[in-house]
Amino acid sequence: MASGSQATVIAALTANGLITASKIGAAIASGSTAMLAESxxxxxxxxNQGLLLYGLNQAKRPADTRRPLGYGREVYFWTFTVSVVIFFLGGVFAIYEGTKKAFFETEHHSIDPFWTYVVLGASILFEGYSFAIAVGEFNEYRGDKPFFKALLETRDPVIPTVLFEDSAAIVGSMIALVGVWIADTLKLPIVDGLASIFIGTVLCGVGIFLALESRSLLIGEGASDEDYAKARACILTIPEIVGIEELLMPQLGPEEIMVNLAVTFRSDLTIQQVEQAIDRTEDAIRAQVPKVKRIFIEAESLKNISSNRY
Structure with missing residues (x-):
């Protein structure tokens, strides 16, 4: 899903750049706190889209002596950074500004809603378009797996991050639209501040969720149950292998898995036959799970026989 992730991020970056400029102009023209929060x-x-693009490019770097297992987890770090930005720059600031206007300002300025309506309506359309692109890419990736199950189990956090950001943006724009309309129609500027608080609450929730997901990936998750089952099944098809002592499949990045395998071979095999069996095992694993890039196999039943393959 890496190439799809990059295309999705670029589409979201373009849409959000245009929306940001228009929202800032509308916030200045209208004097709306909710509009400022949305800006x-x-x-x-x-x-955030810029950070995700940077992370995707960093993750493509080849392994070197400093990072012998590669840079795949760069994506996870920058996704976590995105969650922090959403929480503080988006959520906390919106709650602060909304609280200040709703409960501590003694003089409220009137709101000119015209450009707010225009910009928020346009932003909902643009965000909806970006959201539709992300959903399409994610549906192609998940196949027949249920949507939310795939969303929670994916090891590529980029498209889910865009999905949650776009969802929060659409919800936030709708809240701002309703808040500005009520504040203008009923002449209750306090509602504009309350709308900003609601927007900030949504953003804080999204930030916390993404932070927890990124934390799990940063600490280290194994391959999906599906990939694990495929690898185990194809290993057991090798006739020279009579048992699997240990199978570890840590996820090194969205598109990279490492296999650490300890197996028991038949006791009547020669060293040459074990080596051939190891070669076929590696080929079988890679054929079934293309994301596997590194395989380490240890022959448990024979002394001093091990294979470390790259």
Missing amino acids: LHSFADTA
């Missing part, structure tokens, strides 16, 4: 939200989203 900061869109600015944070734009910055």
Whole structure:
């Protein structure tokens, strides 16, 4: 899903850049706190897409002596950074500004809603378009797996991050639209501040969720149950192998898995036959799970026989 992830991020970056500029103009023209919160939200989203693109490019770097297992987890770090930006720059700031306007300002300025309606309506359309692209890419990736199950189990956090950002953006724009309309129609500026608080609450929730997901990936998750089952099944098809002592499949990045395998071979095999069996085992694993890039196999039943393959 790496190439699809990059295309999705570029589409979101373009949409959010245009939306941010228009929202800032509308916030200045209207004097709406909710609109200001949405401007900061869109600015944070734009910055986040840039961070995700940077992470995707960093993850493509080949392994070297400093990072012998590669840079695949760069994506996880920058996704975590995105969650922090959403929480603080988007959520906390929106709650602060909304609270200040709703409960501590003694003089409220009137709101000119015209450009707010225009910009929020356009942003909902643009965000919806970006969201549809992300959903399409994700549906292609998940296949027949249920949507939310695939969303929670994916080892590529980029498209889910875009999905949650776009969802929060659409919800936030709708809240701002309703808040500005009520504040203008009923002449209750406090509602504009309350709308900003609601927007900030949504963003904080998204930030916390993404942070928890990124934390799990940063600490280290194994391959999916499906990939694990495929690898185990094809290993057991090798006639020279009579048992699997240990099978570890840590995820090194969205598109990279490492296999650490300890197996028991038949006791009547020669060293040459074991080596041939190891070669076939590696080929079988890679054929079934293309994301496997590194395989380490240890022959448990024979002394001093091990194979480390790259």
